[in-house]
Amino acid sequence: xxxxxxxATIGDVAxxxxxxxxxxxxxxxxxxxxxRETRERIDQAILELGxxxxxxxxxxxTAQTKAIGLLSQFHRDEFAPAMLxxxxxxxxxxxxxxxxxxxxxxxxxxxxxxxxxxxxxxDGVVLLDVxxxxxxxxxxxxxxxxxxxxxxxxxxxxxxxFDLDFGESARVMVDHLYSLGHREIILVSPPxxxxxxxxxxxxxxxxAAIERAGRYGIRIHPYYGESQQPEITVxxxxxxxxxxxxxxxxxxxxxxxxxxxxxxQRRGVRVPDDLSVVSLYAQDFGRTFSLPYTAVESSPDKLxxxxxxxxxxxxxxxxxxxxxxxxxxxxxxxxxxxxx
Amino acid sequence: xxxxxxxATIGDVAxxxxxxxxxxxxxxxxxxxxxRETRERIDQAILELGxxxxxxxxxxxTAQTKAIGLLSQFHRDEFAPAMLxxxxxxxxxxxxxxxxxxxxxxxxxxxxxxxxxxxxxxDGVVLLDVxxxxxxxxxxxxxxxxxxxxxxxxxxxxxxxFDLDFGESARVMVDHLYSLGHREIILVSPPxxxxxxxxxxxxxxxxAAIERAGRYGIRIHPYYGESQQPEITVxxxxxxxxxxxxxxxxxxxxxxxxxxxxxxQRRGVRVPDDLSVVSLYAQDFGRTFSLPYTAVESSPDKLxxxxxxxxxxxxxxxxxxxxxxxxxxxxxxxxxxxxx
DNA sequence: CTGAAAGCGCTTACAG
DNA sequence: CTGAAAGCGCTTACAG
Numbered sequence: 038x039x040x041x042x043x044x045a046t047i048g049d050v051a052x053x054x055x056x057x058x059x060x061x062x063x064x065x066x067x068x069x070x071x072x073r074e075t076r077e078r079i080d081q082a083i084l085e086l087g088x089x090x091x092x093x094x095x096x097x098x099t100a101q102t103k104a105i106g107l108l109s110q111f112h113r114d115e116f117a118p119a120m121l122x123x124x125x126x127x128x129x130x131x132x133x134x135x136x137x138x139x140x141x142x143x144x145x146x147x148x149x150x151x152x153x154x155x156x157x158x159x160d161g162v163v164l165l166d167v168x169x170x171x172x173x174x175x176x177x178x179x180x181x182x183x184x185x186x187x188x189x190x191x192x193x194x195x196x197x198x199f200d201l202d203f204g205e206s207a208r209v210m211v212d213h214l215y216s217l218g219h220r221e222i223i224l225v226s227p228p229x230x231x232x233x234x235x236x237x238x239x240x241x242x243x244x245a246a247i248e249r250a251g252r253y254g255i256r257i258h259p260y261y262g263e264s265q266q267p268e269i270t271v272x273x274x275x276x277x278x279x280x281x282x283x284x285x286x287x288x289x290x291x292x293x294x295x296x297x298x299x300x301x302q303r304r305g306v307r308v309p310d311d312l313s314v315v316s317l318y319a320q321d322f323g324r325t326f327s328l329p330y331t332a333v334e335s336s337p338d339k340l341x342x343x344x345x346x347x348x349x350x351x352x353x354x355x356x357x358x359x360x361x362x363x364x365x366x367x368x369x370x371x372x373x374x375x376x377x
Numbered sequence: 378x379x380x381x382x383x384x385a386t387i388g389d390v391a392x393x394x395x396x397x398x399x400x401x402x403x404x405x406x407x408x409x410x411x412x413r414e415t416r417e418r419i420d421q422a423i424l425e426l427g428x429x430x431x432x433x434x435x436x437x438x439t440a441q442t443k444a445i446g447l448l449s450q451f452h453r454d455e456f457a458p459a460m461l462x463x464x465x466x467x468x469x470x471x472x473x474x475x476x477x478x479x480x481x482x483x484x485x486x487x488x489x490x491x492x493x494x495x496x497x498x499x500d501g502v503v504l505l506d507v508x509x510x511x512x513x514x515x516x517x518x519x520x521x522x523x524x525x526x527x528x529x530x531x532x533x534x535x536x537x538x539f540d541l542d543f544g545e546s547a548r549v550m551v552d553h554l555y556s557l558g559h560r561e562i563i564l565v566s567p568p569x570x571x572x573x574x575x576x577x578x579x580x581x582x583x584x585a586a587i588e589r590a591g592r593y594g595i596r597i598h599p600y601y602g603e604s605q606q607p608e609i610t611v612x613x614x615x616x617x618x619x620x621x622x623x624x625x626x627x628x629x630x631x632x633x634x635x636x637x638x639x640x641x642q643r644r645g646v647r648v649p650d651d652l653s654v655v656s657l658y659a660q661d662f663g664r665t666f667s668l669p670y671t672a673v674e675s676s677p678d679k680l681x682x683x684x685x686x687x688x689x690x691x692x693x694x695x696x697x698x699x700x701x702x703x704x705x706x707x708x709x710x711x712x713x714x715x716x717x
Numbered sequence: 718c719t720g721a722a723a724g725c726g727c728t729t730a731c732a733g
Numbered sequence: 734c735t736g737a738a739a740g741c742g743c744t745t746a747c748a749g
Binding site for chain 2: 044087089090091092093094096097102104107111116117118120121124125128129132137138139140141142143151152153155156157158181265266267269270295296298299302303321324325326327
Binding site for chain 2: 741742743744745
């Protein structure tokens with residue numbers, strides 16, 4: 038059982054290589070020149086002993102953990118599938134930059150932010166699914182570590198924020214439908230509870246769509262969507278029954294768009310012949326649900342990646358990273374032929 | 378700017394409370410009796426200074442990080458939605474037991490296991506999506522930290538393993554269909570690449586289904602499913618065209634079952650009147666995809682939770698936790714009326 | 718009930 | 734180019 042062997046420390050390496058511990062440390066970090074001969078002896082010793090730097094000790098000495106916190110919330114009554122793409126892109130981007138990810142799903146997000154920052158478990162924090170008056174922001178501002186958000190809060194003071202431009206997304210869709218001749222449109226927004234919770238993307242999109250439609254003289258009928266079956270289906274049916282003369286539908290709701298193909302097929306509604314449909318979702322999401330609709334790309338990969346990159350910039354050099362930034366990803370309409 | 382203040386250490390608390398650092402430490406841990414008066418002064422000082430124990434320093438001193446690693450793989454060509462439920466249950470269970478989660482998605486899983494274990498970043502590791510000859514297992518066995526697996530490998534030696542009983546799941550389904558009078562059944566397995574990668578749940582389920590059907594004299598037609606559109610739909614159509622006399626379908630394939638309602642509706646196949654359908658998926662998954670089928674519950678919550686609990690047991694007391702355990706969750710058929 | 722001191726495994730000025 | 738030493742912020746025998 039080699040498991041009895043104590044784990045090798047930098048001191049063991051130093052002894053085996055016949056040098057001092059500081060020399061091993063500098064050989065590891067490259068922070069000062071080491072003779073070729075010495076370096077080779079050290080490398081050899083590291084290999085033989087299977088040495089790896091103890092992360093906790095390094096963190097204590099450098100005051101850097103090389104980890105970032107990823108705060109994710111799972112709300113009851115929520116349609117979760119889109120979340121994974123953000124988690125994944127943050128994780129991948131972090132690793133590429135040499136950071137590990139502490140994944141936190143505590144119900145109490147504020148407490149979680151305080152816990153991981155004040156105990157110095159992480160060098161920075163990424164907040165997912167940020168709401169208008171997100172309680173986690175105060176905790177983040179009070180922390181000594183920087184933070185980056187995916188999702189636009191009401192007050193962006195001092196924080197780096199990344200989000201899709203939902204207002205422009207709505208305008209792009211309305212313009213698209215207008216140019217095709219549509220004059221009466223249904224709009225399905227996120228569920229009411231998303232608005233109530235402060236999911237700003239809901240009203241940012243809706244208000245922009247209504248404003249734009251108004252400018253063109255388009256009749257637009259806004260509705261809340263649902264997030265759970267069977268309510269989703271009931272809801273879609275009710276909306277379609279109520280608006281038989283509408284020629285197009287804008288769906289800004291993951292759960293609704295995922296269920297739409299079924300409902301339309303059952304009702305015998307052909308897309309785009311009977312009804313034009315435009316939506317907003319990530320390409321991967323569309324593939325998962327076999328969605329054939331023209332849609333604005335929601336870009337979870339890009340957003341997660343941007344957030345991490347900016348965060349790491351601030352971690353590495355708090356001074357150079359400049360003032361807080363709010364960045365909106367421009368919508369890109371991917372035409373899949375579901376409008377006419 | 379209070380941000381200039383250095384972060385409070387245990388020494389600051391000790392000074393403020395007029396006691397020694399060790400007393401503060403013991404007050405924190407509760408590892409020895411402290412007089413009420415002293416304890417109050419310490420609590421007061423902690424509050425005033427906003428003190429939190431430095432996680433890295435504690436980890437260094439105790440050789441415990443209070444974190445577990447969660448190794449998750451994202452394969453190209455994979456249907457991802459089910460993964461999030463495992464991630465979530467592991468994360469929730471870990472937090473309930475006082476552990477944080479280091480979430481790792483490196484392409485090279487072995488290297489990732491070595492990295493986080495040998496650098497002592499975690500006290501233990503949970504492996505998700507384990508394959509028959511999973512290369513991460515050697516790295517895990519070589520580590521000084523314990524590990525728990527979700528998914529059955531070919532060699533379970535020395536490892537705690539948790540998985541659904543896929544063989545029994547298949548038998549339950551075949552029995553169910555047999556008792557309803559079905560004598561010709563279609564079986565849709567996971568995609569071929571899952572089998573090739575060593576996803577043992579694929580053949581464990583399939584072989585058991587074939588064996589059981591054989592015993593009953595049921596004709597069973599096994600097929601690989603697909604994982605991406607439009608291949609999924611093409612595949613289902615081809616299978617149904619090839620087996621017009623089959624009266625039931627067992628679907629052991631997330632992507633296929635998610636797309637099935639659409640295909641059946643388009644073809645005008647009524648369930649269960651024209652075709653009985655049984656599948657295997659988690660309740661949440663079924664809700665997400667609005668699936669109306671009778672199915673064996675895949676229990677991601679239970680599996681993730683069991684893995685974490687066993688892992689923490691081993692972390693806390695490596696001696697008492699006993700020999701490695703392989704636990705299969707019994708299948709539970711949830712009847713949703715899709716068979717007749 | 719409490720304190721002084723050693724030690725966890727690193728990094729980094731300081732010195733040569 | 735290299736070493737001895739201090740220090741990062743904790744915990745825990747050891748002593749009283």
